[in-house]
């Protein structure tokens with residue numbers, strides 16, 4: 001470890017069989033990982049207030065599903081979810097398969113996206129934590145990804 005290197009702390013969901021490796025790998029980059037299981041007291045309490053509308057939230061791992069098969073698209077965005085969804089919709093309308101895997105799936109299979117069923121799987125304000133959470137969700141879902 002380099003002298004003066006700043007330690008970063010992240011809290012991520014515990015995943016059996018993966019968490020040990022994640023901690024070891026993150027340790028190499030001076031990142032301290034804490035795992036959480038189940039809902040925390042903070043999560044329980046935060047449910048008492050009105051949540052932000054899904055579309056205007058930022059710093060999230062989101063899930064978009066196909067309306068016609070079991071494929072799903074999981075990604076993170078540090079920006080507003082609404083802006084990211086607009087980009088995907090635009091790519092689908094223009095059949096821009098370079099910009100969106102959703103557009104590629106729609107073109108190849110003739111399927112359409114269930115825009116009304118977009119969900120947030122996780123959230124995180126810090127970019128690095130968000131990327132780790134995205135990786136965990138991708139690992140859990142690897143069989144059904146676009």
Ligand SMILES: [Zn+2]
Nearest residue numbers: 066068069111
């Ligand atoms: Zn499909």
